[in-house]
Amino acid sequence: MQRFLSAALILAFSLAAGHAGAQAPAKRLLRIHTAGPADLGVDNTFLATEFANMVNAASPSLEVKVFPNSQLGQSREVIEAMRLGSGAAGTTGGAAEYASFVKRVGVLGLPFVWTSYEHALKVLDGPVGQQLSADMEKGGFKVLSWGVSWGYRNVITAKKEVKQAADLKGLKIRTIPTKVFVSAINAMGANATPMNFGEIYTSLQGGVLDGYEHTAATTLSFKLNEVSCCMAMTRHLMDPVVLALSMSEWRKLSAAEQAVVTKAADDAGRKVRALAAVREAESLAAVKKLGMKVNDIDIAPLQKAALKAQDDLAKDFGAEALLKQIRAQ
Template sequence: MPANRMRTRCPSIGRLLPRSAGARPMRPTRRCEFFWQARRAISRLCMRHNGAANPRADRQRWRAAEATRDNKPDVCNQRRKSMKIQSVLRNLALCLIAASAALSVADAAAQAKKQVKISHATAADVGNDNHMVSWIIANYINTNSDTLEARIYPANHLGEERAVVEGMQLGAGATIHIGGTAIHNNFNKRMGVCDLPFLWRNYEHYHHVIDGKVGEILAAEHEKLGLRVLGWQDSWGYRNVVTTKKEIKKPEDLKGLKIRTIQTPTYVAALNAMGANATPMAFGEVYTSLQTGVLDGFEHASAVIYTGKYYEVAKYITLTEHLFGPTVTVISKKEWDGYTDKEKQVVAAAAKLGQDVNRGLSAQRDAESMEKLKAKGMVVNPIDKSGFIKAAIPLQDQLAKSLGAEDLLKIIRETK
């Protein structure tokens, strides 16, 4: 055999098979280890039984019988008994092999489950909306499907949100992503209409719009990009400005402050219009940037502020309520197209349940989180928003035009 070829023992059948030099040796599974242990035990049992499985001892006993001619029948009886025992043990070994094979097949079937990777950017805490929806979807799928297995990857464990969604378009990485519509503006700019400043009058207004024609149009456009919309959720609370050192009591106090926002034109324009110095930044970098003074503050909903423990590095919340960031659950279309009808039904039902629970808890969780933040020592200040709202109307028109979404803005404004 050439020097660059080696031989390795197959863990299932015990044959020697060639393999390339430098290749890792095959590692037996637990099932195979169990089989080989049983086989060795049977061999030892055969050898110990009156020397019956020992050919050398057998020959010596027959020679002694030929010499004496008086104990040959005993030797024959022992020989027959030995053969009978060996037959039983061989049958036992075959049973063990069959059992091992059956268990291996069962293991293979279990391993063949399709993996559903659910990604989001926030903390692994059901106190925030994204993780709550993820938890509901994962548990529903794992309870109701024999062919799908869901697992949650919170806090950007699979990468920053934009990179995760890009991978999903190619059918790689995450299967499902739950996050703000702001992330999706990078792929379908018309979805940015959902993030215009001071756009949504209340939760009900948003629900009526997104469950109607606007939601249908945006979902159809997204599907062409390789992303299927499974549900539209609420952000648990309007987005407010949070600062580390400076207390904001009037609009002028925001001037020049470096306030982190999402990396999308609508959010940047909204913060700049309010007088702040909008600073786009990945969400995973915010805590450290507040801690080190790189940022003067950021803006987000109360539930995320609390579950992310931002009360440890920031002191003040100003109730600007400048944005209400809807969240959307999307699945990779390539993954979706590979599902059976039954699997699609399970995933769709899971997302619908997550959406319904999320919406039912929105107002309650927003209020609860705000009280918890006060208990942690944060100072919550109201502010006169009339100036912000007045400036937001022409900004809405300007941004909608740049997004090519003037038709959608018209529907939103007309919806009661």
């Protein structure tokens, strides 16, 4: 009798354990790459983190984990792997990072193309954004959210103070290694120096660079103010931020999971958009407080010089019609 009871208890425990296991299957892990730092001071890390928190709170079957500071590799290599269906599930970062794989997306990063945050959002939420999302999907990427960067990109220098557009001539300025960014810097009269982001600090220290171009928020997050003296408010680029998954990962999700992911991306994207102007103002105030000189300069000569670069690049991207729509809005 005792042996029978023991056997019955063992069977009961086994069934209970099996039932519990059936109710709690392993969650699917979605790894999100960003080149941003491990703090919420920049748009791409904030977007990735908010998205992850929202999905993790709402989905019983998904876990999103953010890998900041390029832990999964440099953005180009990560995106290439995504296109082939491996590596990270998705990324947050500048749209220009995708231009090497989806050519027409490069139109979003053209120099001096945006007149305001509102202008950019109107374009991204309209026919241009819809066409580029379709292009991305054909290229192997699912756009979940378009947003705006927390600040326009400006030229920051290590030693030379730029007080007018002519002062940029000949300066070695680091930029993202893409055709759009290189053309933008060269159009301003500087010498574009493509370089991975992680090399900027030591290159400024060693005199390899005269400066770099980026936002005030990024300058603070990576402590680049420690090796820089001055910021010229060129406002030459505002590369929209995008949250995208690989199509291979997107197709693996159930309809319910896709709904959770889509809502989380929409909600996180709205937060990023709402904070753009606020965070830019805060960051500019902070770099001034740390002792950097921030100079407003007349950018009219730079805007005029950029028009040819806009036209040439748009033609190269096959995006002349898109540029026409952007200029018209």
